[in-house]
Amino acid sequence: MIEPHALDIPTADDIRGLVRPDHVHRRAYADPAVFQLEQERIFGRLWIYVAHESQVKKPGDFVRTRLGGHEVLVTRGEDEKINVLINRCPHRGARLCMVDQGTSRLFSCPYHAWVFKPDGSLSSVPHRQSYPASFDLNDPINHMQRIKQIQTYRGFIFATLNENPAPLLNHLGAMTEVIDNLVDRAPDGEVEMGESYFSVEYRGNWKLHMENAADIFHPSFVHASSVMPARKAPANASILDQDQTREMLLANGFGFKEWEGIQLNGLPGGHAYMTNIYSNGVLVQKEADTIATQYRAALVAKVGEERTAEILGMNRFNNIVYPNLIINAQYQQMRVATPIAVDRTLVRIYCFRLKGAPDEMFHRSVRFLTTLGSPASMIFSDDIEMLERCQQGLSKDEGPWVDFSRGFDSDRRDANGMLSGAASEMPMRVQFQAWLNYLTAEAA
Ligand code: FES
Ligand SMILES: [Fe+2]
Numbered sequence: 001m002i003e004p005h006a007l008d009i010p011t012a013d014d015i016r017g018l019v020r021p022d023h024v025h026r027r028a029y030a031d032p033a034v035f036q037l038e039q040e041r042i043f044g045r046l047w048i049y050v051a052h053e054s055q056v057k058k059p060g061d062f063v064r065t066r067l068g069g070h071e072v073l074v075t076r077g078e079d080e081k082i083n084v085l086i087n088r089c090p091h092r093g094a095r096l097c098m099v100d101q102g103t104s105r106l107f108s109c110p111y112h113a114w115v116f117k118p119d120g121s122l123s124s125v126p127h128r129q130s131y132p133a134s135f136d137l138n139d140p141i142n143h144m145q146r147i148k149q150i151q152t153y154r155g156f157i158f159a160t161l162n163e164n165p166a167p168l169l170n171h172l173g174a175m176t177e178v179i180d181n182l183v184d185r186a187p188d189g190e191v192e193m194g195e196s197y198f199s200v201e202y203r204g205n206w207k208l209h210m211e212n213a214a215d216i217f218h219p220s221f222v223h224a225s226s227v228m229p230a231r232k233a234p235a236n237a238s239i240l241d242q243d244q245t246r247e248m249l250l251a252n253g254f255g256f257k258e259w260e261g262i263q264l265n266g267l268p269g270g271h272a273y274m275t276n277i278y279s280n281g282v283l284v285q286k287e288a289d290t291i292a293t294q295y296r297a298a299l300v301a302k303v304g305e306e307r308t309a310e311i312l313g314m315n316r317f318n319n320i321v322y323p324n325l326i327i328n329a330q331y332q333q334m335r336v337a338t339p340i341a342v343d344r345t346l347v348r349i350y351c352f353r354l355k356g357a358p359d360e361m362f363h364r365s366v367r368f369l370t371t372l373g374s375p376a377s378m379i380f381s382d383d384i385e386m387l388e389r390c391q392q393g394l395s396k397d398e399g400p401w402v403d404f405s406r407g408f409d410s411d412r413r414d415a416n417g418m419l420s421g422a423a424s425e426m427p428m429r430v431q432f433q434a435w436l437n438y439l440t441a442e443a444a
Contacts, residue, residue, distance in 0.1 A: 296312065
């Protein structure tokens with residue numbers, strides 16, 4: 001599936017000229033030709049998360065998303081197999097499905113009513129007799145185009161346009177640990193995505209969001225407007241949510257001293273995460289919390305005390321699976337960033353149910369999401385404002401470079417990757433090194 005280039009695609013040398021060890025050129029965020037190259041070499045070649053198996057449980061279930069600049073449908077066929085199909089009618093090219101998720105045993109094109117099965121094969125065409133004798137319903141040319149490479153890791157479905165990819169596990173590397181942790185938190189060993197999710201589209205480049213998720217430096221400035229009222233609120237102000245909202249807002253008011261125990265981790269391939277966050281902060285579950293106690297007991301009953309302590313003890317935050325996924329296992333949440341244009345990004349934010357856990361655990365996750373990541377959130381809306389302001393500043397030739405030098409002198413390296421303290425911009429440097437490698441690799 002190679003597209004002819006509409007724009008003058010930058011050469012490898014052009015791209016190298018955009019990344020310095022601690023600076024990045026504004027064109028990385030604002031040049032449509034760079035964006036097109038990213039679509040081809042990052043979102044077209046890497047394993048990209050496309051859906052969760054619980055969203056396509058039964059034949060006909062589908063999810064609409066994007067892969068390497070193409071709109072795709074992830075479907076469950078009648079044979080129970082998962083398909084990833086280009087959302088395009090092979091007759092005259094019309095987009096077939098305009099719904100984001102649902103169930104449909106057949107997909108009918110709105111233009112001339114060619115009808116497709118969930119596996120993309122052509123089921124029928126109206127007025128069959130007017131087509132030539134050679135017209136064959138079974139000819140793949142008349143089927144929706146299939147993405148050949150699909151792999152699943154513990155319920156998370158990834159796909160790539162790369163015809164000859166390295167195994168998914170190579171790409172995920174140590175980030176499998178956070179997917180494992182999310183799933184292992186379920187007493188019945190399975191998670192299920194909530195039926196609904198939040199969607200936010202902002203007018204900025206996708207990388208701004210992935211950087212923001214690794215940026216511990218900004219909350220006390222950007223989110224100050226919600227920290228102040230939370231500080232003034234009485235301790236039982238948010239009785240409906242067990243004080244969860246107030247505590248989350250307060251956490252953003254932590255000063256540098258409180259962040260000191262946090263370690264940032266940057267991995268090859270552009271992945272990153274924070275450790276020790278909230279390990280003894282305001283978001284730690286209280287011992288007197290009956291729901292948490294019930295949930296813990298359910299997990300202990302299935303996996304034992306020692307394993308439970310190990311599972312619940314993992315407190316990594318904002319696990320960034322490059323290029324588009326952010327997982328928070330302990331809050332049963334995930335964000336997926338989808339680039340739409342060089343200056344437009346769609347973010348979808350999901351909660352997971354832990355099978356075998358009290359329902360209230362899911363409700364807490366939803367409330368946490370509402371506080372942190374919904375379009376009306378007092379937190380994410382502030383972040384979006386910053387991402388859009390950055391895009392505005394980067395879109396004009398008012399200065400070529402973006403500075404990522406904070407913490408540069410104190411970055412450390414271990415066998416797994418890079419380490420730094422909370423104040424460092426190391427994760428962004430790791431992301432841009434990976435970006436550079438992906439964009440300058442000629443062959444898939
Ligand atoms: S474009 Fe789909 S049936 Fe004609
Ligand atoms: Fe933020």
